[in-house]
Amino acid sequence: MARRAGDTADGRRRSTIREVADKAGVSVATVSRILSGSYPASPATRARVMRAVKELDYVANAHARALAGTPSKSVAIVLNSVISPHYAHVAQGVETQAAVAGRLCLIGTTGGDPERELAMVKFMREQHAEAVILVGNVVADDKYRERMSQYAHTLAAIGSRLVLCGRPSLGPDVPAVVIEYDHAGGAFAATSHLLSAGHRRILFLGSRPGYTTAEGRLTGYRQALAAYKVPHDPALEVEGTMEWQEGHRMMKERLAAGPRDFTAVFAVNDLIAGGACRALAEQGLRVPDDVSMVGFDNLPPSLDLNLTTVHLPHEEVGRTAVRLALEHEARGGAFPHVTLGTHLVLRDSVRPRMQ
């Protein structure tokens, strides 16, 4: 008593187009054509088919459909974690644009593990995703870069696209769309804002060598200092990752280490700013009365903190990623490399430095 494929434990199974055809007294071809819409069938036939579909509760088999030609269009996004606001907003943008373009959106998370990321890309390739969008940083050693650029090539070979968001290009000869943000520009603006308020000792919270996001923002910070002819003090740059807890830790340790030697803080992102604010508050220091602070990202925490920060167009990044990937064919195969701008959002976390 062999079970057919598709049978379920309780003996029922998905109904097929064949059954619909039988029930309606027509051929499968007719059913297929009527269901796919654009087909001039006679109203009577159409009605019978529709009734059969309803009665059997027929649902097309997406896999068979995909196999037989009609590619089921989908877009994949791979990110470290969906609970980080930045990634979530980008994902939201991807989802939105994918929906607009009539695509399903597959989301995969990696927890920041390059190995899992590679596996994810491979998986998405099997699923025939039209585009695979990679967001955020990974530590990129040579082996990784080589493997990823190979994936880019094979994706390109089958008409799919690799999109890199907020991470460096893999090289000029790698067929991938690249979308970057102007970290340095934003950081320059934010730091300049502090400098023009009279601050000279500005703590940089969250430097992290090897991570382009942090590096870009650090670069902007240093450039602003240079522009204002303020000597650069490496002791003011504190290393850490980009989470709230890290912001808290860094500030707490800093305050415990000795007398406060800064009047303002540039946090590498809003999460860190939040953690740092909390640590300051625990020592009775208030923002902006005692310490000025700017963040980066303009994500929800900055509302609660009333934080002056740099706006990054997160959702637009996602939308642009999808758009560029899908337009690719129409554009005749170029692989664009765009940089999205940023701008300062003023709230109330900076005060002119007391003379």
Added chain:
Amino acid sequence: MARRAGDTADGRRRSTIREVADKAGVSVATVSRILSGSYPASPATRARVMRAVKELDYVANAHARALAGTPSKSVAIVLNSVISPHYAHVAQGVETQAAVAGRLCLIGTTGGDPERELAMVKFMREQHAEAVILVGNVVADDKYRERMSQYAHTLAAIGSRLVLCGRPSLGPDVPAVVIEYDHAGGAFAATSHLLSAGHRRILFLGSRPGYTTAEGRLTGYRQALAAYKVPHDPALEVEGTMEWQEGHRMMKERLAAGPRDFTAVFAVNDLIAGGACRALAEQGLRVPDDVSMVGFDNLPPSLDLNLTTVHLPHEEVGRTAVRLALEHEARGGAFPHVTLGTHLVLRDSVRPRMQ
């Protein structure tokens, strides 16, 4: 010069198992078996096949594979928006557990539109998702409930499962797994906390008739008042949705409407608490010195606000959803209905009321 299906614009195409077989000088069956692993092929043959795979950069066609039997396992989650921290955390839990169970996770968002939600479920059904997890509230009119319960039936018929997270059951005869949180219990604890600190005029921010989440929390609030024999004043219950902006609006309007007639606030969630705090701050009122506040959810904002709040096991909800759905067959077809507990997390946003 017809193009074969699978051809791409630039003339290259995905290589097939047939080509691998030819290149390796074996039959497709052999390649299939070797690639699927569990098959005792001779080392020589295996090596040749592997080399051919490498050279052609062969990737199995997931659709064909699914059609031919091996069901490609996946789990789908449908939510309003991925940028809401609550949904994001649940999604994270789903993703995690899906990965553990070797499943891909499909995420779809609806923007809260019931119509889009229905479409999404249908889509997931076509994709043969093993489970479809619905999270969060929708306004459920009768037409919607009927359609959704029909989907539940047909999903069940084909061996898939509908999971309802944080929304009311569709009825006892609807085959769906239901996971709820103890909103009332958490709200009771939070309100009691305020009451035991001496507060008697407690503003409830974010009631919303028809939405079970808000209703459950309101119920707990009222129960606590009753338990403390505090007269219930409808004027203290303010209606609004669950976003930051709404919290800000509600508090701002309240303060503008007349002299402050409350000493504490119970915000229906942390986002609202954040907005309310901001509005208070704008009027020079501080939490907790001037007004006490508790929130609900224990999501990131509560860290920045240093907010006493009710912890909801968001990620566990997601994990549990996947677990229950996948274990379903093993359990012999029961449709569990579980309620996850909550507990108060004390921070520093409540002060005893000044006598």
Added chain:
DNA sequence: ACTTCGCGTGCAAACGCTTACTATCAGGTG
């Protein structure tokens, strides 16, 4: 009345893979 359309259908061949069944060949038995 006899072609000529053209609309509405049906037939059957893919699509790329898995897997039950079968064939082959070596070596070991009786």
Added chain:
DNA sequence: CACCTGATAGTAAGCGTTTGCACGCGAAGT
């Protein structure tokens, strides 16, 4: 030396769709 056995590998039958082609049959053209 015929025969069985076990390890490998091949054959071919699906899986559920889509779609090019062919066919039948009334209406319109001559």
